[in-house]
Amino acid sequence: MSDDFHDPASISTGRLPREELVAQLMQDAYDRYAGVDDGAVADYIPALAAADPALFGLSIVSVTGASHSVGDALHEFSIQSVSKAFVFALVCDALGPEAVLRQVGVNNTGLPFNSVMALELNGGSPMNPLVNAGALATTSLVPGATAQDKWTFVQTGLSAFAGRPLSLDDDVYASEAAHNRRNQAIARLLESYGRIAHDPLETTDVYTRQCSLLVSATDLAVMGATLADGGVNPVTGERVVDPSVCRYVLAALATSGLYERSGEWLFSIGLPGKSGVSGGIVTVAPGKGSLSTFSPRLDAAGNSVRGGLATRYLSGALGLNLFASRPE
Numbered sequence: 001m002s003d004d005f006h007d008p009a010s011i012s013t014g015r016l017p018r019e020e021l022v023a024q025l026m027q028d029a030y031d032r033y034a035g036v037d038d039g040a041v042a043d044y045i046p047a048l049a050a051a052d053p054a055l056f057g058l059s060i061v062s063v064t065g066a067s068h069s070v071g072d073a074l075h076e077f078s079i080q081s082v083s084k085a086f087v088f089a090l091v092c093d094a095l096g097p098e099a100v101l102r103q104v105g106v107n108n109t110g111l112p113f114n115s116v117m118a119l120e121l122n123g124g125s126p127m128n129p130l131v132n133a134g135a136l137a138t139t140s141l142v143p144g145a146t147a148q149d150k151w152t153f154v155q156t157g158l159s160a161f162a163g164r165p166l167s168l169d170d171d172v173y174a175s176e177a178a179h180n181r182r183n184q185a186i187a188r189l190l191e192s193y194g195r196i197a198h199d200p201l202e203t204t205d206v207y208t209r210q211c212s213l214l215v216s217a218t219d220l221a222v223m224g225a226t227l228a229d230g231g232v233n234p235v236t237g238e239r240v241v242d243p244s245v246c247r248y249v250l251a252a253l254a255t256s257g258l259y260e261r262s263g264e265w266l267f268s269i270g271l272p273g274k275s276g277v278s279g280g281i282v283t284v285a286p287g288k289g290s291l292s293t294f295s296p297r298l299d300a301a302g303n304s305v306r307g308g309l310a311t312r313y314l315s316g317a318l319g320l321n322l323f324a325s326r327p328e
């Protein structure tokens, strides 16, 4: 493997650079941004406000299963909105992407993740699976007649992406369940427009559980690497979703994975990604692997500040940007 891949102009084909270089660049990224203390920890769910703002972890997993981690990469946190990408993948796999496209959509709202206005402005269309309205609509489509069946499907499916059984953070779940009137209202509004496929309050409860699953940055990188690897978990070898599902999910992440900052993210990083309010971000380089970051301080849109900086640096240094080319 040549060092050419270290060139920020490397095109997005081939593989990750050799392991020593990946390890060195991961450490560089950590050292560069560990001291940044811009942004604030999310506090609209009381249990999230208790997060230690100093935490910072980075993890990368290649489609070969090789991995490198730096900092607090094994620290567990609630997955929050990053779950939306993987539940969307499971539902696309179960129902077919066309059905989900019709019911949920894949266009950016340009509005915050928990916007009620976005639903009203779009005639009740949830718009995309990565804002709360679309995530609730997607969770309502999860196979299973009862909320318990749906929850079992979600927990089993996300665990298959991670390659290990994921468990619930009971405190985060209880805290969010006591403070999710807004999500319940969004689910009710979806119901009024005929856009939710299951009882709105039960759907909100399953969604709240999926957001409360505990993961580490390393888990997220394995989950992302499964999307980078045509739906096969590169660590366990298990096929989790069909290869076509990965293509569709990554396209949806490119348009909306970083909420109303998705355009700026794609402009500077050039990769599909998904963030969550507890401070996780998963980024996927198709055919190569997945980089994930964890740091709880967020910008105004709810995206991890250090995570964005480290991902931008590593996308360039590792030659991951999907839009990069050089003249022949």
Ligand code: GLN
Pocket: 080, 081, 082, 113, 114, 132, 176, 183, 208, 211, 275, 276, 277, 278, 302
């Ligand atoms: N569970 C959170 C909510 O619905 C997830 C939001 C997020 O991570 N952006 O408000």
